[in-house]
Amino acid sequence: MSQPGEQDKALARQSRLVGIVIAATMLLWLGAQWAGPRLGLEARYVFLFDLAALAAFFWALVVTYQIWRKRRDNEG
Incomplete structure (x- = not known):
């Protein structure tokens, strides 16, 4: 195996x-959705x-699309 x-390492x-x-992003967004109403943030901040x-x-x-294209181009 080579x-x-x-x-490949960069990809x-x-x-x-x-x-x-x-x-x-998902964790921070969920945290913001949970904390927003509890902190009394206005809807525009949410x-x-x-x-x-x-x-x-x-x-x-x-970036995922770019990775997919690079891998596809490398294969053939």
Whole structure:
């Protein structure tokens, strides 16, 4: 079995980063949804958390698509 190349290692690092961003975003968003009403935050601040979570998920989607394309191009 051959050793993974530098590009494979870079794609693996990028994949781990995407996974961490998705998990952290979900936890932070859930925490904000739980804490918002308890802290008496206005709805506009809660929507700000929603928009930040959507931006993070969109970034993760774009990077995941880029990883998929790079791996597909490397295979053949």
